[in-house]
Amino acid sequence: MPYTLSEVEPGSEEAVERSARRWxxxxLLVNALTTGIAAAAVLxxxxxxxxxxxxxxxxxxxxLIPIALRQRGRRRARSIHRARPKRFPRP
Structure with missing residues (x-):
């Protein structure tokens, strides 16, 4: 059963997504540039x-880097909520 704290930073998933999008x-730009260079080199x-x-x-x-970033972010988020933190308040 996963445990969550209200203090967990909500923007971390968004930050990973933004970084993956930038990558x-x-x-794509580097690949397009190198494809253009290859096309021009034919001459x-x-x-x-x-x-x-x-x-x-x-x-x-x-x-493949953005895919790896997203997977790492999901794995990190899952590992944070796997165990009950020591400072988690008792009901």
């Missing part, structure tokens, strides 16, 4: 185009 936007030498084509693939894992 998502940043990852250049063959070797440069091949290496530039790897850029979007290398930046794709950045899109």
């Amino acid at each position: 998502w936007v940043a990852a 250049g030498p063959r070797n440069g185009a091949a290496w530039a084509g790897l850029l979007p693939i290398l930046t794709a894992p950045m899109l």
